[in-house]
Amino acid sequence: xxxxxxxxxxxxxxxxxxxxxxxxxxxxxxxxxxxxxxxxxxxxxxxxxxxxxxxxxxxxxxxxxxxxxxxxxxxxxxxxxxxxxxxxxxxxxxxxxxxxxxxxxxxxxxxxxxxxxxxxxxxxxxxxxxxxxxxxxxxxxxxxxxxxxxxxxxxxxxxxxxxxxxxxxxxxxxxxxxxxxxxxxxxxxxxxxxxxxxxxxxxxxxxxxxxxxxxxxxxxxxxxxxxxxxxxxxxxxxxxxxxxxxxxxxxxxxxxxxxxxxxxxxxxxxxxxxxxxxxxxxxxxxxxxxxxxxxxx
Amino acid sequence: xxxxxxxxxxxxxxxxxxxxxxxxxxxxxxxxxxxxxxxxxxxxxxxxxxxxxxxxxxxxxxxxxxxxxxxxxxxxxxxxxxxxxxxxxxxxxxxxxxxxxxxxxxxxxxxxxxxxxxxxxxxxxxxxxxxxxxxxxxxxxxxxxxxxxxxxxxxxxxxxxxxxxxxxxxxxxxxxxxxxxxxxxxxxxxxxxxxxxxxxxxxxxxxxxxxxxxxxxxxxxxxxxxxxxxxxxxxxxxxxxxxxxxxxxxxxxxxxxxxxxxxxxxxxxxxxxxxxxxxxxxxxx
Numbered sequence: 001x002x003x004x005x006x007x008x009x010x011x012x013x014x015x016x017x018x019x020x021x022x023x024x025x026x027x028x029x030x031x032x033x034x035x036x037x038x039x040x041x042x043x044x045x046x047x048x049x050x051x052x053x054x055x056x057x058x059x060x061x062x063x064x065x066x067x068x069x070x071x072x073x074x075x076x077x078x079x080x081x082x083x084x085x086x087x088x089x090x091x092x093x094x095x096x097x098x099x100x101x102x103x104x105x106x107x108x109x110x111x112x113x114x115x116x117x118x119x120x121x122x123x124x125x126x127x128x129x130x131x132x133x134x135x136x137x138x139x140x141x142x143x144x145x146x147x148x149x150x151x152x153x154x155x156x157x158x159x160x161x162x163x164x165x166x167x168x169x170x171x172x173x174x175x176x177x178x179x180x181x182x183x184x185x186x187x188x189x190x191x192x193x194x195x196x197x198x199x200x201x202x203x204x205x206x207x208x209x210x211x212x213x214x215x216x217x218x219x220x221x222x223x224x225x226x227x228x229x230x231x232x233x234x235x236x237x238x239x240x241x242x243x244x245x246x247x248x249x250x251x252x253x254x255x256x257x258x259x260x261x262x263x264x265x266x267x268x269x270x271x272x273x274x275x276x277x278x279x280x281x282x283x284x285x286x287x288x289x290x291x292x293x294x295x296x297x
Numbered sequence: 298x299x300x301x302x303x304x305x306x307x308x309x310x311x312x313x314x315x316x317x318x319x320x321x322x323x324x325x326x327x328x329x330x331x332x333x334x335x336x337x338x339x340x341x342x343x344x345x346x347x348x349x350x351x352x353x354x355x356x357x358x359x360x361x362x363x364x365x366x367x368x369x370x371x372x373x374x375x376x377x378x379x380x381x382x383x384x385x386x387x388x389x390x391x392x393x394x395x396x397x398x399x400x401x402x403x404x405x406x407x408x409x410x411x412x413x414x415x416x417x418x419x420x421x422x423x424x425x426x427x428x429x430x431x432x433x434x435x436x437x438x439x440x441x442x443x444x445x446x447x448x449x450x451x452x453x454x455x456x457x458x459x460x461x462x463x464x465x466x467x468x469x470x471x472x473x474x475x476x477x478x479x480x481x482x483x484x485x486x487x488x489x490x491x492x493x494x495x496x497x498x499x500x501x502x503x504x505x506x507x508x509x510x511x512x513x514x515x516x517x518x519x520x521x522x523x524x525x526x527x528x529x530x531x532x533x534x535x536x537x538x539x540x541x542x543x544x545x546x547x548x549x550x551x552x553x554x555x556x557x558x559x560x561x562x563x564x565x566x567x568x569x570x571x572x573x574x575x576x577x578x579x580x581x582x
Contacts (some may be wrong), residue, residue, distance in 0.1 A: 005440065210410070210426070211384065211413065211418055212413070212485065213411065214437075216407075216410070220366050287479075
């Protein structure tokens with residue numbers, strides 16, 4: 001329709017009411033900055049939690065007199081179980097070398113290698129680890145009470161530790177999700193409130209427009225365009241600041257600290273798009289909805 | 298011993314012969330309607346506010362095309378209620394309002410804006426769009442109806458010339474005097490040449506000199522065939538212009554005179570008669 005007219009109207013009214021418009025822009029800027037910092041943190045946390053969960057495993061210790069044939073048989077049995085993603089074999093020699101590094105003096109005193117061959121069994125999903133354990137150990141319902149193979153000496157999964165790990169990582173993920181939702185909600189409310197205030201200051205204008213016979217949409221569109229401009233400008237500024245901070249501070253750190261670099265965040269571009277869309281949408285829709293109150297004039 | 302007997306007798310004779318200004322309780326004939334159905338018709342309209350106050354009480358009157366009507370009465374008598382009912386800012390509690398033959402209650406909420414474009418409204422506080430020039434203020438009324446840039450360029454300077462604002466095209470309201478602001482308001486109300494112009498206390502915030510100018514403007518607009526309804530308590534103006542007067546009191550219409558004055562005129566005989574009667578409130582029309 002007359003988009004050009006509405007655009008001009010929007011720009012004019014922004015120039016006229018500079019202070020409220022700037023307030024709205026500042027609000028969007030601040031909330032987008034907070035979100036822009038918070039979201040990567042949440043992702044890193046979730047990533048760390050997931051990688052911890054990923055290390056959850058079942059250790060299967062073979063009899064010390066097991067030979068290569070037994071090893072191979074047990075390996076196939078383990079792979080054949082449900083919920084088993086992969087199986088890693090650590091021979092007694094490798095195990096000895098690993099452990100000897102942690103405590104060389106103690107191991108030097110040992111004559112022979114007391115360590116057994118070990119299979120690290122990784123479940124496809126960390127929450128299935130206990131099921132896998134009970135399958136191998138035969139402790140589940142319908143199990144024989146004995147490990148599935150006579151060559152298996154012991155099945156260990158550090159049950160209480162695993163339980164704790166699962167619980168804690170779950171809690172971390174849920175807390176992060178709840179915090180994100182609350183933060184997003186707070187941002188929306190803050191932006192909407194600032195917009196409402198700036199519209200309240202202009203309710204006389206809206207009243208006059210109604211009296212002269214302007215339809216609701218004729219009044220609404222310039223305000224919504226204003227919302228789009230303010231919202232996207234605020235978000236863009238936030239993105240620029242975040243980007244500058246990232247390049248100046250984080251990238252040099254990442255080369256030294258693997259904790260920051262390792263959990264791959266969703267990528268800066270996607271964050272940019274999300275922030276831009278959020279800022280613009282909330283401002284535009286907020287303007288349109290806030291006007292409803294005053295269009296009741 | 299003030300007057301001699303003969304003088305007294307003469308006076309009495311003169312009074313009995315003197316042409317009587319008719320008893321005000323008679324209905325005066327309204328101004329002849331220029332063609333067809335009335336522009337405005339109120340039938341038994343009552344407006345009760347949620348607070349319990351009565352805005353209008355069984356108001357019935359009609360106004361024909363091209364008439365110039367004053368709506369007078371003290372504050373709270375219902376003048377503003379009539380205006381607000383006419384622009385559909387309020388809905389009547391009962392009764393029918395017809396404008397140009399259309400029943401206002403039939404107009405749906407989303408059509409109110411279109412209805413309002415046919416009525417020019419002028420208010421006591423001017424109600425201009427702040428921080429916009431005179432030109433833009435008037436142009437807005439045209440933009441709302443989808444006027445093209447060329448139409449606006451033609452019509453706006455014209456109407457501003459008619460209202461004497463040619464030199465103030467690019468001023469903003471805060472740079473104008475009260476009288477000038479009201480002219481802008483009138484220009485905006487009239488730029489679309491609506492058939493009906495409403496003015497709610499147009500001279501309320503203006504000095505007597507400027508009030509005269511404003512009323513002259515409204516009169517000129519009326520001369521073009523526009524029906525004009527002015528709510529006012531500018532006594533001098535009503536008396537000078539001698540137009541149809543609708544008087545409201547506590548929501549009821551108590552007078553409808555074709556060429557009335559702000560206050561009803563009485564002969565001394567009527568005065569005497571009234572003084573001798575027990576106190577009653579005069580009946581409505």
